[in-house]
Amino acid sequence: MLTIYAVSDSIGETAEQVARATACQFEEGIEVKRVTYIKNFEAVDEFISDIESPNDSMVITTIVLVDVREFLVERCIEKGIRIINVLGPCISTASRLLNKLPDYKPGAVWNMDSQYFKKIEAMEFAIQYDDSRDYAGIKHADVILIGLSRTSKTPLCMYLANKGIKALNIPLMPEIPIPEELFAIDSKKIIGLTIDPMRLIEIRKHRMDKFSRLSSEIQYANAERVLNELEFADKVMRRLRCKTIDVTKRAIEDTALLIMESIGYDGIKDH
Template structure:
């Protein structure tokens, strides 16, 4: 078994991706360990000292800083560990062609700035409040998606979160009162999602088929029940004066684009 260390002076995404590409050619024979934020000689020493030289080990590095990169190579050679810096040749060639020195910025490819952390925060927000009974997130959301079950609320929230938009979804069910918090935010921050009833019936029936032994009296895919739900949802949407989007046969990306333009 070979242990492949993905070493980086940033988060290590690139190094791990390369390591996984290598490991994919040797199924079941490679273990991958990500080692992020190796930024100093001390970090290198601590990492190297943990490696068991009696086992097969290899280092794939994306370290940018020259002194740390060279020290890592030196320590690997001393301990008989194979090491490859996958960014070195490409950066060196680009430097020659451009006749320009690289800036050697760790993690530059991931742009670890406010936008990055904003996306992470939005993802955590979407996960925490997904179909939640905790309505405190409504007032903190950039956008609130409302609609009946199976109108793509959750995947839309996750897509928007990846754009740095804090989205929360609120399922509309006739038997469950709408939280007052919904009426305490501007209608422009609310998006109503609707769908053709015939399409929704097919979607729900298909979903029910996945659950064998479900009570035949279950109303989830009942035609009349679905019409009642859509009617109830329409009344709530009109009351909030929100933008209503028909998601029938519409791709998630298309719906998200409409939402992003709406909330600017």
């Protein structure tokens, strides 16, 4: 078995694509492993020391940091590991043709800046705290969405996360106590999602048709149950004195825009 290590001083996407394109030319016998953020000599040494079978290994690298790249080449030669530098020759050729020095910026092709990481962090936050899995995130959230089941809380959180906004959602149910943490934060960070009763019943019935009718779901789309839930949710939102948005006839994008305006979101550039 040959192992191709895709080594990069950034996320390694380019190196891995080249490695996998190579592996695809052979039906079997090649394993591809991505090695990321190799930005200094210590990281190079640690990577090389972890290679168990140098004779059955090769390295495809897109490292642009010259000193780190050269050190990696030296260490691979010492260990008898074949290494192919993908970006080096391309950058050198372009440099000669342009008659100017390159910037040597790791991850430049992916624009790995603080705004990118903000989006990723917000996405991970939305997933971790989706549907009240953990109330510990309330104090760290940029916005908390509350509402009944099927009021688009989760898709809204994911949409907002793509804008770099840490959004957390909490479903409202009469049987579940309201987390006390909600009363300890600024009510301006809380958005209540409301919906027309008939539309909610319609959505819930449609969802039930897609799944087995479990005994615990019998009341899910029951008109009386839905009205009771809406009354309960209205009381909670009044008690919290939070802004409410009717999502009945609104697209996710429209509701998200209202939420962003409410919390004073000034935007980050999309990449």
